Amino acid sequence: MLKTTRSQWRPVPRRNSRAGCATCKARRIKCDASVPSCLNCSERNLSCPGYGRVLRWKEKHQVTQSTASEIDAVRNLSPNTFQNDAKTKELVGASRSDPHLNNGEKQYSPGTKFRAIPPLPTDDDSSSSSPISEEITSPSVALRGDSLVVRSAKSETIPLWPSHLRSLNDRTVLLMAHYFRKICVINSCFDSFANPFRTEIPALMTTSRLVQCCILSMSAAHLRSARPEWSFDSLEYLTAAVSELMIEVNAVLSGFSFSTSAGQRLDNALLGAIMLGMTTSWHPSSGLGLEHISGSRALFRTWIQYKFDDGRKNEDNWSRLNFYLGLHAYWEAMASFLIDQDPGQLDYLHVAFTIPPAQVVTVHPWTGVSAIPWLYLAKVGCLVRLKRNLTDLGVRGRCSVAKIAASEYPLKKLEEEAWTLAGQIMSYSVPSDEQIEDTFDEHTSKSHLRDLARCCQLAALLELQRSFDAVHEQQAVLAWISNSFGHAANAQNCTSLLYTDTIRELSLRILRLLSNVPTNSGTQALHHLPLLIAGSVLLPHIMKESPNAPLRIAMARSEDLKETAIFSTIDLWRKFVMDRLTSLQQTVNLNGHLKIRLLLQEVWARGDALTRDPQLLPAGYLHWIDVMEERGLQFFF
Incomplete structure (x- = not known):
């Protein structure tokens, strides 16, 4: 046993x-x-x-640390973390202080100019850092207990979190880290300490729960595209932002008084409406955010009346007006190609022409050197949609309400407005390098910003020429190209040209300008609309040169032998457009760029089919707006 x-x-x-x-x-x-x-x-x-x-995820072909390690890195941020960061060598003290946490500190607002200071001295160079902490290019940031704070120029500690976020949770910290690391980069045409989305906008979180919810909402929505587990957070913050916007708007509408607190609530409501409108499309099945545009227009008019009707025309008000105007001009330019509306709806943006010319042009994150080219592009979008509805060139199933509205707009009046607008577009002068303020972004040069403004000009003229063709206007457009860029067709010989020759010339000018801008330039965040407009006319019946075209047009495309060798055919130009859109999609990581790629592929396929069988559809019917609506490829970002 x-x-x-x-x-x-x-x-x-x-x-x-x-x-x-x-x-x-x-x-x-x-x-x-x-x-x-x-x-x-x-x-x-x-x-x-x-x-x-804990799952790990890839970004730019590199495996980062796990979520837990990222949270730990963010919680151990210190001023030393940012000392060697090229983008934060000069720190910016930019925050609205919370009255509950830091009484008596100076209040800041959008448009405030901040004085840069050198990095804080350090006694210990062995501060811990991580890939996330090295990439967060905010002012000097640190965690004190459960409060995220900013160190200002006077060595004072300014809370970045409002009092209602005293109990800071790990997911919120990670969302804020992602905002500074990624959203600030893709949401502006330049990125440095001068980027308002990196300094002034987050500073408003200390006094505005609406701005706080908007920032967390867009950060969660962007994270969701790579990590689906953030879907609930993105919708939760989006819902909270909409609720907070309703509260702010109701407060403005009910007994608005010309007081400091009322003015601050108006600022918060206006900024929140714009941020919500521009980022709602980042969320799945949440629409395009266009439902906020009419309310934002009304808030902007109220803001202008409040700031300028009582003789308050100080420098700070002009700076803030320029900031809000740029946000609205870009928003309207994107929306004008998506919705049918009267061009008079955009008259409130004419305030852009009343702003006193500044000796130094401050670069705007959404419009670059000026909001005016984007304003012109917005008006062009309205006129083009009206013309296609009026002449029944659009999709046959288009809403009858739009056709009825267009029928009340005389065609002759529409054409007169179009060519008056064309003259205004050609009279706009892009600021010189000496006039443009430095952005402190080594990847975004002043020439990139100037080329972006020119592309907006050319894109607006291309859409006008495509919808409102007239011989005398062709002469004016080609003469303007000759004076602005050189090597264009002689205006005296333009009477023998087809309107497609002018369209082709405008399209190739846009693509050449964009081809000179590297893919790591910050301006690429605003290249999608010029790429779409120029790429949509890369069609055989348009790019085929007319037999009467002067030799100088062909010479213009061969001024650089290397460029001609690379981009001498439609296929190569199409490849260039696709490569740039692919680069944008990988950098920005939003669904809108994929829709633009699908839209262009569909337009090109239909254009190629027209070459094989011209009886399928008249060439004038093929427009990217119609294909977008027919295929449900509306995009907005």
Whole structure:
């Protein structure tokens, strides 16, 4: 009979996982691995993430640290983290202080000019950092307890979190880190400490829950495109932002008074409406955000009346007016090609022509060196849609309401407005390099910004020429190209040209300008609309040169032999457009660029089919707006 020892019957002790939940691991404390929630998370009223392995994700072909490590890195940020950052060598003290946390500090607002200071001295160069902390290019940021703070020029500590966010949770910290690391980059044509989305807009979080919800909403929506588990957060913050916007608007409408607090609420409501309108499309199945545009127009008119009707025309008001005007001009330019509306709806933007000319042009994150080219592009979009509805050139199933509205607009009046607008577009002069203020972004030069403004001019003229063709206007457009760029057709010989020759010339001018801008330029965030407009006419029946075209047009396309060798055919130009859109999609990581690619591919396929069988559809019917609506490829970002 076998004998058993006492040690053989000793029960095996249960061993808990050393990993624990992600929250305990991030805090570097022991986790009891209780189910469904560990004791540490329960005591702190935190949502326990569980004990599964934390997934890693790729960005730019590099595997970053896990979510828990990222949170730990953000919680250990210090001023030393940013000392060697090229974008934050000069720090900006930019924040509205919370009255509950920092009484008596100076209040800031959009458009405020901030004085740059050198980096804070450090006694310890061994501060811990991580890939996220090295990429967050905000002012000097640190965590003090549960408060994210900014150090200002006077070495004072300014809270960046409002009082209603005292209990800072890990997901909120990660969203803010993603905002500074990624959103500030893709949401502006330049990125440095001078970027308002990096300094002035986050500073308003200390006083505005609406701005705070908008920032967290867009950050979660962008994260969702790569990590679906953020979908709930993005919709939750979007819903909260809409609710906060309703509260602010109701406060403005009910007993608005010309007081400092009322003016601040008006600022918050206007900025929140714009941010919501421009980023709603980032969320899945949430529409394009165009439902906010009419309300934002009304708020902007109220803001102008409040700031300028009582003789308050100080420098700060002009600066803020220029900021809000740029946001609206870009928004209207994008929306004008998507909705049917009277061009008079945009008259409120004419305030752009009343702003006193500045000796130095401040670069705007959404419009570059000026809002005026984008305003012209917005008016062109309205006129083009009206013309296609009026002459029944659009999709046959287009809404009858749009056709009825267009029928009340005389064709002759429409054409007169179009060519008056064309003259205004050609009379606009792009600021010189000496007039443009430095952006402190090594990837975005002044020449890139000037080329962007020229592309907007050319794109507006291209759409006008495509919808309102007239011989005398062809002469004026080609003469303007000759004076502005050189090597264009002689205006005296333009009477023998087809209107497609002018369209082709405008399209290739846009693509040449964009081909000179590197893909790492910050201006590429605004290249999508010029790329679409210029790329949509890369069609055989348009790009085929007419037999009467003067030799100088052909010479213009061969001024650079290397360029001609690369881009001498339609296929190569199409490849260039697709490559740029692919680069944009990889950089920005939003669904809109994919829709533009699909839209252009469909337009090109139909254009190629017209070459094989011209009886399928008259050439004038093929326009990217019609294909977009027919295929449901509306985009907005």
